[in-house]
Structures are given as C-alpha cells and as structure tokens.
Amino acid sequence: MNKIRKELKVSAIENGTVIDHIPTKSVFQVIRILNLDNIENQVLFSTNLDSKKYGKKGLIKVSDKYFKPEEVNKIALVAPSATLIEIKDYQVRLKKSVEIPKQIFKFVKCVNPNCITNYENITTKFDVSIEDNGDIKLWCKYCDKYTAKDNIVFI
C-alpha cells in the first residue's frame, strides 16, 4: 500500500483508476482500446518506468473513471500483466490483476475473411488459449479458425 501511495504522489488523483504494470510497448494500444484519446476525463500516462518485476513498464491514470469488467477484458488481451487500482478520495479502494478471460464475446473481430461473423450481424465468440511462448490466441466458435495475438482487431 505504501509503495503505491509513493508512486501516486507525483500526480495523485482524487478519484479514478490507475492501470499499472502495462508492458511499455502496449501503453498506446491500451489507450486506443479503452478509447482514452476520445474522453473528457484527465488522462496521464508514462512509459519506460523502472519496474522490479518487469524491467520496464507503463502506467496510465484516468481521473473520475472506473472500468466495467468487459472493458477490463479488452486490456487483458494486450496487457495480461496489468493491475487495476481504483482510487476514491485519494485512497486505494480496490486493487486487482487483470485476468485473461476464458472466453471473449463481442469486441474482437475474427481474422478469417470468410467467417460468417464478418458478413452477418453476429456477436463474435472466442475461446482464449495461451501459446507456448505465452501469447494469447483466440479460437472462433463459428469458423474454427485461430486469431493470433498480433492479428487481434477490436470492433
């Protein structure tokens, strides 16, 4: 708890969410996925911070916003190591790790150009699996094809 406070002192937020332990290369992707470049809230972000655990990490602070579980799922696809810290009146209200969901609904497009989900108004459904190198891949429940991490497109 103390450690978090120290970190937040630099630009403490009264209310809102801190997304910590983002792989530094994924910070801009997280901003895009969460649509943070199009909201009225104050957003602060850092890249290449030193991290004991990860070497380099990124951090995003969003004032006056708490994320819904399905938004958190989106982050897990590109930043599975991320931690969410919810701040209320300068106090840490909740701290949780982002978890890779077993299934993904709605917000990812199937990479297969011939998949029925790309032609009809259908909610996409994927089973999430982890490859040997730790990367996520998504298995489309309709066309049986895999979408690799690098091909993930958000709807």
Place this chain on the structure above:
Amino acid sequence: MKNRSLVSINDYTKKEWIILLDLAEKFEKNPRQKILENYVVATLFFEPSTRTRLSFESAATRLGAKIVGFTDSSSSSVKKGESLNDTILTVSNYSDIIVMRHPRDGSARYASEVSPIPIINAGDGANQHPTQTLLDLYSIRKTQGTLDNLNIAFIGDLKYGRTVHSLVIALCEFNTTFHLVSPVELKLPSYVKQHIKNNNLKYYQYTELNEVIPKADILYMTRIQKERFLDPIEYEKVKNAYVLKNSMLEKAKDNLKILHPLPRVNEITIDVDANPKAYYFQQALNGVYVRQALLASILGVK
C-alpha cells in the same frame, strides 16, 4: 441424436458414429421405407452443390419425406438481402429439419444457434462437411470389415482439403496408421499432424505415390487444384505426379480399395474404374444410406 444438430463431426461421439453406420447398413439392405412420410426436410443451398443436394434429397425422398428449399441463393429471398437469421427462422416454420450448404465458414454453427429445429451441415465454406466424413467411414468399414488398425494413405492436396482433415481426425479414434503423399507445398497442416501425435499414432510422409501402394488398405485420392499454386509452373510439375493408373496397382494388397470424394478430374485414370479395387462410385452411393440414417436418427424415428 434426436433433435441434435450436426455441424461438425465432433458434435457426435464415436459411439454415435458407429450407431449411425450400423443404421446406414440397414438402410442399404432396405433403402425404401416410408418412415418419414409426415416430415418436411428443407434443403437450403446458399451455394450450388448438385452432388450433395441430390444425395440428401434422394435419402429423404426414399424415406417418404417431402422436400422444400432452394438450390442456390440467386433464386431466393437471400438475394434480396435477407439475413441468415431471418431465412432460418422463416424456413423453420415450414419444415422439421434443415439441411444447409453455405459459402461462409461458421454459417452452419450460427444457424444451429438461432434455429428452433435441427440443422445438418452440408458444407460451410472451407470449414466442415461432416456427412462426407461419415460416408467415408462407412465406405472404409464396409470394404475392410473394420475401422480399426488400418493403413490408410491420403494422396494429393492434403493442405486445403477439409475432407481429408476431418477424416484424419476421425480416424485417430481407430488406431489408424497414416501414409501422407503430397507435394511439399500441399502437406497436411501441422495442427492435424499434431492431433495424430496426441493420439500416439504414426504417420509417414511421402512425395512419391508408388512407394505407398503396397502398404495401404485404403488409397484416399484427392484433386490437386491449379488455384492452390502461386506459380503455374509448379502446378504443371506436380499435377501428373499424383495420378493413379491401373498399371500401378499390381503390387497392391488384395483388400486395397480406392476412395475419392469426387468429382475427379484426372487424378485417377479411367482404366482404374474397371478394377474391382475402384470404390469411389459406390462410396458416393453410400452417402445416401448414411444420410438416411442421419435424418431418421435426428428426427427420432429410428
């Protein structure tokens, strides 16, 4: 299987495949039984496939069922932009079961989710075609007397042929030894080979057809399509390397049978047709019995 859709061969268990094959055997002995007289079978062919449609319609008609549907989407409301959801819901008002063929991968799975009546997938894009797999299993069992412990050779385009992938995966349940003959460009995908390995079974890869003939119980021939090659010269090189001629069958086992999902182009020469080892036309006929078994089981009359 009553009221259960068949979208992928894995929707049914091995035990259920065997029940279907046993029932298909009964229909082969007695193909005209009016057990579906009170039923309507819809055949929705969003893309034409005359061979598969005729086989299903023959199966249904011989059991006394009535058939409604369309033979390609240009003559239907689909052309006017109706969604797949709406087409399926509408047709389900008029029929008891839907047989569908559709050009998009995953269309049959989606249809099975929205449909109040069962769906039989007669091919969804490049994805699944489970009744082909069932009729292949039926043909292998019928000609060999068993499905277990056979040496099965697959020849030609092993990369893009969904027929081959589904059959290989199904045969992994029967302790098969696989012999895979293809040009380097058209080898069996690694996920299918991984499935063979996961079942502790053996596969051997070849680029020469002759090598494999004396070893095989079944030769499963496939068509090599020109479109699969970026370089037309490469196609010209391989297209004649995987052609089966009657003279090549001298060293074959007595029990060898030759299968092909049809249509063939030139990969089996005409002189093979008269050889008793040629089984591809009977194989197609077996599709009718297997589809009869499937319709009767899903509609719950057998």
